[in-house]
Amino acid sequence: MAAAADNRRTVRARVPRAPERIGALPDDVLRRIMSQLSSREAVHTCFLARRWRNLWREVPIINATFEDFEDSAAAHDRTEREAMFKKFVTRFLLLRSRVGLDEFRLDYSLAGGTEDLSAGSADANLWIFHALRWNALAVKVLSREHQLELDPAVFTSSFLRRLHISSARLVPGFFDQLQHGCPALEYLFLSDCLVMDHEIFSNTVKVLILAEEVMFSCDHDDPVSISAASAISVSIECDLSVARLPTLKNMASLETASVLLSGHVKACDADDIRQFLGGLSHVATLDFRYKDAKLTMEKNIRWCPTFRNLINLTVDTSCVHADFFALIVFLQNSPCLKNLTLKLDQACVYVISGELEDRSFTCEQLEIVEIICSETNELLPRVTQFLRASGIGADQMRITHKN
Secondary structure, X not given: OHHHHHHHHHHHHHOOOHHHHHHOXXXXXXXXXXXXXXXXXXXXXXXXXXHHXXXXXXXXXXXXXXXXXXXXXXXXXXXXXXXXXXXXXXXXXXXXXXXXXXXXXXXXXXXXXXXXXXXXXXXXXXXXXXXXXXXXXXXXXXXXXXXXXXXXXXXXXXXXXXXXXXXXXXXXXXXXXXXXXXXXXXXXXXXEEEEOOOEEEEOOOOEEEEEEEEEEOOOOOOOOEEEEOOOOEEEEEEEOOOOOOOEEEOOOOXXXXXXXXXXXXXXXXXXXXXXXXHOOXXXXXXXXXXXXXXXXXXXXXXXXXXXXXXXXXXXXXXXXXXXXXXXXXXXXXXXXXXEEEEEOOOOOOOOEEOOOOOOOOOOOOOOEEEEEEOOOOOOHHHXXXXXXXXXXXXXXXXXXXXX
């Protein structure tokens, strides 16, 4: 018994406690682990032991989030919490060691009214400026409640590769500054942004994402243009209720495109869709969704370009309703198509309709048609019947049910 107890004590002595095991890791590994924390949590690690006192100063990812201050007992209201957050981020950046930075993440809450956006955004612009001085490779900015007004001059860095902006006003000159001030930029994500420029352009961006609620505000009636000569992937969600469809230019390198058109039909017609899709005519993969009121194409009008490189096509219910009008037009203009995906909603009021003198199409290379819908979808029998009548065998169809 005594020998067994001695053995257990020996084993326990050989197995370090959890803090000791973490403390045995190299400093670089510890900094990477701390990068998964918010910046405030990373600072709190300085109380663990003497060795941890300054590790937070060199974390490769800064994650400054207002969430850490939302429930602060030291603040009486939101204004005080915002003041505490500003003070913390400013002190954090001033005390940080001058070492390289992989990513700067800012989750901000801009209080006050929209009349003082510029003044209220000054701190955020200063923080982004400091992050880029440390050669940040990526910057991610999110604003709550009110949009930030980003200063174009802040974005000057030969190291910045990825820029993610959610909820901001992009004033005239913003994209020109990105073009000349950030020559290494390859990834640009915009969401819930007000674009006040007449053109979105970049010769370096390879992935461009204009996500939900990106709105365009210009002083002229001409549509906004989007130019991305190096882009290989583009995702665009256009709210047609606030502007005309943008004109797409210099997209010859494009391989993949995802498009969602939504809003009010008064801002979109066949000519707009034709020029818009024409800018995507080189892609090999296209996901097209239409979430608007009924759009009727005039007879014999050519609204769809020829997609000579298109291999993968995904469309939604808007192309299947109205006697398969839009789907047939896409198939007639996609001679190399191999994979077709149909995403069917249970009910759809979004329809692209029209008349066709010739409803025939030939997709000699078509291999697979995947249908994604609920088990009770009323369109499914019609769709499978249409496909069989068009010469597509049952072995080529795959039906995936979703809830």
